[in-house]
Amino acid sequence: MEVKMPNIQTREEACQWAVMRVRALIAEETDCVTNMANTAAAIFEIWKDVSWAGFYRMKNGELVLGPFCGKPACRRIKVGSGVCGTAVSQKKTQLVPNVHEFPGHIACDGGSNSEIVVPIFLNDEVIGVIDLDSYEFDRYSELEQNALEKIAQMLSKGCDWSNW
DSSP: OOOOOOOOOSHHHHHHHHHHHHHHHHTTOOBHHHHHHHHHHHHHHHSTTOSEEEEEEEETTEEEEOTTOOOGGGSEEETTSHHHHHHHHHTSOEEESOGGGSTTOOOSSTTOOEEEEEEEEETTEEEEEEEEEESSTTOOOHHHHHHHHHHHHHHHHHSBGGGO
16 A cells, blocks of 8 residues: 655654655565665655765674665774764764864765764664765754654664674
8 A cells, every 4th residue: 555645844854754665664674674765765855955865784883884875985884083073972963064074084075064863772772873975954853853863762772683
């Protein structure tokens, strides 16, 4: 059965719809790669002004770009480096209205101007991050942060991470 996206008018509605859509997409699927790919696609489809949505996973003490995305400029990020690495080292969401003012920002796309990175936890350890970029300054707010943190929790609980 096809689910049609409603006529979203506000950022609040977009955030609510993203959470509901991801919940539905992962409800009966436990494969983490499938769920992350579907999550990234849903966010990219639903939220306006997102230039990139993807995931990094922790592997051998650094962040590695998810297997379903090929941004060659940012395949590996050290913990503590850039926005993604800072999210891991601080174990908290990084909401960056202007990436050009973020110390040590790693420019994977020279056109990006704002970013949000949300850690995914398993047993109190960061196992990966959700990373969204935008060409707009100040694109992300607490609305998107709250929605992405809910999505990260759903992924943490709903995925089989044994092959991650």
